[in-house]
Amino acid sequence: MTSLRAATCCAALMAGAAFAQPAAAQTSLTVAWYGGNWGEAFRACVAEPFTKATGIKVVPEIGTSTVTLAKLQQQKAAPTIDVAWMDGGISELAQAAGVTGAIDPQAVPNLAKVSPEAVYKADGAVFAVGTGYxxxxxxxxxxxxxxxxxxxxxxxxxxxxxxxxxxxxxxxxxxxxxxxxxxxxxxxxxxxxxxxxxxxxxxxxxxxxxxxxxxxxxxxxxxxxxxxxxxxxxxxxxxxxxxxxxxxxxxxxxTDARLHLVKGTPRAAEAARFIDTALTPQASACLAEKLYLGPSVQGVSVAPDIERKLPWGVGGSVRNLQxxxxxxxxxxxxxxxxxxxxxxxxx
Amino acid sequence: MTAALTGDPATVPAAAPPTALRRALPLLAAPVAFFVAFFAVPMVVVLSSSLMAGGAPSLANYARVLLDQYHWDVLAVTFRIAALTTLAVTLLGYPLAYYLVRVVSSNALRRGCVILLLLPLFTSNIVRSFGWMILLGRNGLVNDTLVGIGLLERPIRFLGTETGIVIGLVYILLPFIVLAVGNALATVDPTLEEASADLGSSPFTTFWTVTFPLCLPGLIAGVIMVFTLAASAYVTPALLSGGKITVFPMLIFQQYSTVFDVHYGGALSITLLVFTLVLVALAGRIGNGGGNRS
Structure with a gap:
């Protein structure tokens, strides 16, 4: 039963990778993110442009990283969350718990623009990608x-x-x-x-x-x-x-807020497309403007007043962070x- | 209800007739199902995880808790705060209940007072504790006032002290004791007190030998409620301690929420539960004694 389900999931993943197209305009995608100004920023910078481009509705599932991890572990057999934001630290625990799926660079072309420090790999596969420090x-x-x-x-x-x-x-x-x-x-x-x-x-x-x-x-x-x-x-x-x-x-x-593609989601292609949207220079700049997150996407430029508020201070870059x-x-x-x-x- | 809480055997029917029991079963099904799903099952999960270490059944988690002086120290702090809170709540709540039941003659006024007393319960614990953080802070209302009227030269520290935690807990738990004692006082037959007075007792002797013993089961029920709630409180101590005092529930929360060691966390939970139950059982015995004296 479990292996059958796993096989179906793998097939779905591969199919998703091969035809990275929105399956149907009616589908909706469930994305786990944090509350407060964080959730607002994720909605405005990523979810809204994604819905505009694909017609796929984004249903937020609000919770802290720890709560999201707990939910993912409970619904491991049949996930309802498709994409999840979790902080560094919890991200590694999620990977160890086996709830994160592989993010395919073919399905997420913008992954190539991300600084190498923000692409997290385990066993040769990408399990998380940073959306801002x-x-x-x-x-x-x-x-x-x-x-x-x-x-x-x-x-x-x-x-x-x-x-x-x-x-x-x-x-x-x-x-x-x-x-x-x-x-x-x-x-x-x-x-x-x-x-x-x-x-x-x-x-x-x-x-x-x-x-x-x-x-x-x-x-x-x-x-x-x-x-x-x-x-x-x-x-x-x-x-x-x-x-x-x-x-x-x-x-x-x-540390950083990272995106994860949930293992076994039936909407892997849409999930990959969502992650791709989050890694555009526009989304990264938008998160920098709203939350002063240090962009993980390379070559993103922001206004000087925003730049001085980034996590590495004036004139810094990701290399100045410990x-x-x-x-x-x-x-x-x-x-x-x-x-x-x-x-x-x-x- | 209070007799059931303190385990008074005299008021619990020894053997209900089987037909009555059969008739009661469908009525009991809902509460029993609720109890099993939301209390018994989680309890068994916590207990069984506490008895596992390294994938095999073991008592190692309990050894880690009980053989370490540190945990006994934290337990002592936890029960000291709970006991002080219970004492303060009783000293404040008993006269208040007496005043509401015996002194306030207007029903409307009494109802108004009870509503005022219960109103804070409609607000979340977190919000109320944050409120106390602001009131008790270095630049808070309490310190500003005390310094302003010249009682203090410089602000005293409340946050991060046991006093601060006790103040927060007393505020939150006061209604429980007032309701329990008030209920008991309202059911005391006034003719008994009149008889005592007729026989020449002073008002104080009447109170001490008639009224107080008759209310004791209610008081004990309130004390037990307040003590267990204070010993298991997490939000208020976590916020008002400023992380500088640790109570047992904070240790438990740490293990479950940030360290993710459910085995050690489970052993901590069961330890606190057992010690609290032992103390409650002792209090229940005192309550029984008081009940029999009447």
């Missing part, structure tokens, strides 16, 4: 912090005591941020004890576990300096709050979370 940089209150910070070590400035925030391991950036600090401080990769000892001396207001909690803390003045996602920090600044975002000299840790190997992070996740609980999350 975001980073975790230094975020600060421009009224309370007079000199813009230039280094992560500025967080230890006694002036900011009790008003600093950094992510907790419950946040997707929490564990990689610790590994990032460990790296920039030149501590040995296999021994985090010095990094934890230094973090213990940081006088924080809170460790945030959701991006919303971080935004809330900066907004209320609970935190005046710390780490935050580029997307969230610029969103606050655009709302007129005195918030600045800086890329310190040590660099920033970054992109960690998520396989390593996921392997150590349990141990690092445990160490964090014992060292920092108690009085």
């Amino acid at each position: 975001y980073s975790l940089g230094l975020t600060y209150n421009t009224q309370k912090v007079k000199t813009p910070p230039t280094s992560w070590n500025d967080l230890w400035n006694p002036e900011f005591a009790g008003a600093v925030t950094i992510p907790s391991p419950a946040n997707s950036s929490g564990v990689p941020f610790i590994l990032f600090l460990n790296k920039i401080w030149g501590n040995p990769a296999n021994d985090l004890s010095k990094t934890f000892a230094k973090l213990k001396t940081l006088d924080t207001a809170l460790y945030f576990d959701s991006s919303g909690a971080a935004s809330n803390a900066y907004q209320s003045g609970e935190a005046i300096i710390g780490a935050h996602f580029s997307v969230g920090a610029w969103d606050l600044a655009d709302k007129g709050l005195p918030i600045g975002f800086a890329v310190p000299k040590e660099g920033v840790w970054a 992109l960690f190997n998520w396989a390593d992070i996921n392997r150590d996740r349990g141990a690092i979370t445990d160490a964090w609980n014992r060292e920092l999350a108690r009085q």
Whole structure:
């Protein structure tokens, strides 16, 4: 039964690859993406142009990356989601869970325009493609912090005591941020004890576990300096709050929002076409304008005011981002979370 | 209902006639199906995953939880916060319930008060906890006021302290104890109190020897509800702790949502459940004692 279904799926995939044409104007495509301004941007930049070009309706399935992965695992036998956006980290877990299908470069010609760093392969097949980078940089209150910070070590400035925030391991950036600090401080990769000892001396207001909690803390003045996602920090600044975002000299840790073709979807050809639409320079530029995502498509140019808000800062590029190997992070996740609980999350 | 909660054997029918039982079965089918699907099955899934390690049945996850001082420390923090919350809620809720039932004479006013008391329950826990984050913050209303009227020189830290978590939980759980105690108070026969007064007892002695023992089962039911809800609360501690205090439910959430270790997470869940049940059973015994005294 399962093998029969798998065979049918393979046949469908191959057929899809051979005739990459919209099957019928009436079909609809279910795409999993995130809520809030992210979902809005994906709809405006990718889904609407796709529907305009193909006549295929896009049905959004809203959820965070983790929730989407859980849904994909439940519907493994008969998927109803055709395409899914998931963040770096969860993307690798999805691949390991066997819910991602291969993205065929023949069916997705725009894949050739994507920077090689954003094309993720396992066993020789492409399982995910990045649609834009975001980073975790230094975020600060421009009224309370007079000199813009230039280094992560500025967080230890006694002036900011009790008003600093950094992510907790419950946040997707929490564990990689610790590994990032460990790296920039030149501590040995296999021994985090010095990094934890230094973090213990940081006088924080809170460790945030959701991006919303971080935004809330900066907004209320609970935190005046710390780490935050580029997307969230610029969103606050655009709302007129005195918030600045800086890329310190040590660099920033970054990851990306990636597209996946769901394994076994009966609408593989349409799904491939959708992914192709997301990888056009227009879609990439549109996501940069709306979310300040660093384009993964090569040669995309954006207005100067947008460019300074990209995750790598002024004059940077994807090469300035510290992109960690998520396989390593996921392997150590349990141990690092445990160490964090014992060292920092108690009085 | 309160007797059933505290397990009072005297009020539970020992053996219902078979025909009555047969007639009740179709009525019971829906709640039983619901209970099985949404409580028993998930519970069995959690329990069985907690008993697996490395693909084989094993108690290793429980050893990892119970043989580590860290987990006992977190458990102590969790139950300390729950106990403090229960104490504060009782001290605030009992007089409030007494006032509503015995002192407020107008029915309309009483109804208005109960609506005010229940109104916050219509808002999501997350929104209410975010509200407290803003109120209790360094530049929040509470600190601004205390500094403004000169009671404090500089803001005190509420967020990231056990006090902050307790404040948030007390606010959320207060209605439960008021309703439980209020219900019990309303059913106390006033003639018993009059008899006590006629026999020369002072109002305090009457309250302490007649009213209070009669309401004790209601109070115990409320205390149990509040304690279990406080011990298992996730959202309020997670937001108000600022990640600087860990309670058991936060450890469980971490394992399920970010570490994806359902085996260890399952063992943590069952551990919290067992300890809470033990404490609740102890409270139930006290409740029984109080009931018998009457």
